[in-house]
Amino acid sequence: MPAGGKPTVRSRRLGAALKRYRLAAKLDQQQAAAVLEASAAKISRVESGHVTARVVDIRLLLEAYGVKDGEVRAKLENLARNANRRGWWLEHAAHLREDYLDHIAIEDDATFIREWQPVMFPGLLQTPAYAAATIAAGPNCIDPERATHLVKARETRQAKIEPGGAAYTAILWEPVIINPLVSVAVHRGQLSAVIEVSERQNVTVQVLPFTAGLLAGISAFSSFSFDSDPAVEAVTMENLRGTSVLEDPGDLGAYANAFDQLRSAAMAPDASARLIRGALRSSEEGK
DSSP states (O other), X not given: OOGGGOOOHHHHHHHHHHHHHHHHTTXXXXXXXXXXXXXXXXXXXXXXXXXXXXXXXXXXXXXXXXOOOHHHHHHHHHHHHHTTOOOGGGGGGGGSOHXXXXXXXXXXXXXXXXXXXXXXXXXXXXXXXXXXXXXXXXXXXXXXXXXXXXXXXXXXXXXXXXXXXXXEEEEEEHXXXXXXXXXXXXXXXXXXXXXXXXXXXXXXXXXXXXXXXXXXXXXXXXXXXXXXXXXXXXXXXXXXXXXXXXXXXXXXXXXXXXXXXXXXXXXXXXXXXXXHHHHHXXXXXXX
């Protein structure tokens, strides 16, 4: 059971998937409960993520739902095994918002990560100096101890896109590259870091040009896939009140389409790299 009976990101994902397959099989919760010789209340708590089903229960339910795909079955069994696994981020839990911890947990499980950022470099690309500067300049008043944990968390998250890690695509609006939000020296270091990271085989960085027009008005978001299929399975968005997680199929389709439009309108990776290198040269020449 999730700690304190509270759903974890993984238990919610598992429950939502089981509910989709149950509905597709045209079974109600009482019929699903009969498969496990349990109560409908247990099925409800499993589907809401408040209880994590045992692997043997997952197998019985998927059999009853007619789910034969071995990859799907393995994925859900793995979710059940790891639903309550403690992640590295819990050492920072006292200093991070709960919704941010959800974002990190989703990111940690992802195999494909796509981000659109029209304002600043995304956390997975930020240098510690850039992270510290943007946290200090942000609209929320954050005490120094919490800021230190936020910077450390962003830095640790970046292991996810080390060579051989998740496939990562970031699309940045051109002003993020051209117009420093922080000191010129910190911005210069950030440009250098992005150039270096973008050379990894699993990382793609593209720049959306000024000429893209209204597309640049789309709010920042991140989308995630969790297995070999790059279909979007979760989207997160940050706002002044925290991070929202979207998992409704309609929402996921809309953001997958938005990212495809942004990617089509963005400069190719090689052209984007040339623009970033040019911005770095201009910054160095203007010392």
